[in-house]
Amino acid sequence: MYIIIGLGNPTREYEATRHNIGFDAITRLADDNNISLDTKKHKAICGKGMIGGEKVILAKPQTYMNLSGESVRELIDFYKVTKEEIIVIYDDISLDVGQLRIRTKGSAGGHNGIKNIIAHLGSDEFCRIKIGVGDKPKNWDLADYVLARFPKEEEPAIREALEKVSKACETILRDGAKVAMNLFNKKEINT
Template identity: 65%
Template sequence: MDGIRDILKKIAGFGAGKQEIEEDGRAMYIVAGLGNPTKEYEKTRHNVGFEVIDVLADRLGIMVEEKKFRGYYGRGRIGGERVILLKPQTFMNLSGESVRAAADFYKVDREHIIIVYDDISLDVGQLRIRTKGSAGGHNGIKNIIEHLGTQEFPRIKVGVGDKPKKMDLADYVLSRFSKEDRTVMEGAFEEAAQAVEMMISQGADKAMNRFNGHRA
């Protein structure tokens, strides 16, 4: 039975590991959505990266259920390119440990690591794509920069809105959206997933022209 399952996976385009990727001769991408594990943090502002990965996985028919690299991951293709979808389970502030482990295992170039995460400087549902940049106060990105040793990796920022003046930042990003904002965010997750596909299949410039500043 296991042999039949392995054959079906290969027919569907899912790799068994590094050797198959190298023999294929194609570039490998990692798309990592940031968030915090456990039900306690589901659907919070800080977990929008996880939700984008869920939408992308559904669009591509990828199961993000394999455990490795201190996270959950799944394998598939976008535009003919082999792709790893990754949800680090290290908690946000240690996201770099998971991303680095996957990048080292598959020997992925830093410019082929796409990070999706929340941004309080953007309006709810607004997207911004960048090919490099600083952490901008985001601890998950700060940790990824430390582990990768570079700021030069592409990212998709998903706006969650600025915090109220009297509210603590940690409390705000760990809170959930209002019913109205949640509806907006559902559209943003879909657009962010489309942006990932365009970045890989057509290039970051086209994705930036299409999605930057757009609000779902």
């Protein structure tokens, strides 16, 4: 069994913001795989199903981003999975809009949700899929930027990224993270 966790902030005011791209990815995974996100437990909204031939739990922590580790820890403890059996999906401002980067370990890179997960797990060795949301404009506050919605011109890239995340998760579950990294960690070149 795997647990796939998308990071974001609960409540409507954060819907469709850069920081909630992890929640959007979980919604896409649920839709693509006919999984109902209909259970509230472990400080998360969850759904059970199958992806890539594997049993999965999809989860959207409801703790707010900076406390995501609380929910992740509860999920891991309850379902008795290892840190190698989780995938965390979240936003990354160091990547171009829509670009994916899959990693099996690494620092938080300034992301407070990941920092909290690392603190609760006592390790940075877990699979993660970063979705590029672009760097903040020069005169913007970082919090204002990540809590802003995507402009219309970026929406096609985000839709495509969410489709790729769905395929990347299936690849990770079926073939492993290294195969997925080789397939999805490519920067798109616009010609």
